[in-house]
Amino acid sequence: MNPINILQFRELSHIRIIRKLRTLSFLLVIIPIIFSACKENEPDPPEEKSGKIILNFIHQINGESIQFDTLKYINAAGNPYLVNEIQYFVSDITLFNNNGTEILIDDWKDIHYVDTDIPDSHRWEVFDKIPEGIYDSINFTFGIPEGKNFSFMFVNPPER
DSSP, rough: OHHHHHHHHHHHHHHHHHHHHHHHHHHHHHHHHHHHSSSOOOOOOOOOOOOOOOOEEOEEETTEEEETOOOOOEEETEEEEEOOOOOEEEEEEEEEEETEEEEOOSSSSOOOETTOOOOOGGGEOOOOOSSSSOOEEEEEEEOOOEEEEETOOOOOOOOO
């Protein structure tokens, strides 16, 4: 063989190798795409529908809104009394779904302060996302349970 033929052979070999590498690269890219396209699409899990709840605190006596600073009410013993302010905490709220599940309100802020002199406190937009459903009852604590009642918990406590 003369040197020119060997050089030509080497060039042809390199070209063949390059072509084979291109083909191999192409197949390495295409084959996974083909297999993923043939794979059955698994449906995404259904997104759990949820919402927020808003609790409105309404203060009534015998079904009527309270009239403050008026001596118009009579207790069971026959003593007249008046109401000048109402302050309380509500905590440990549990919602009961009619399917038997319970939802404890405990995300971010699970204690709410209500004061009849602070209108904004009469409405509590609960932070928790509540799963969609039919809730047929509610349970709560007036006050703060011992396990959550820590000193200096409220930096600006309500005035009494």
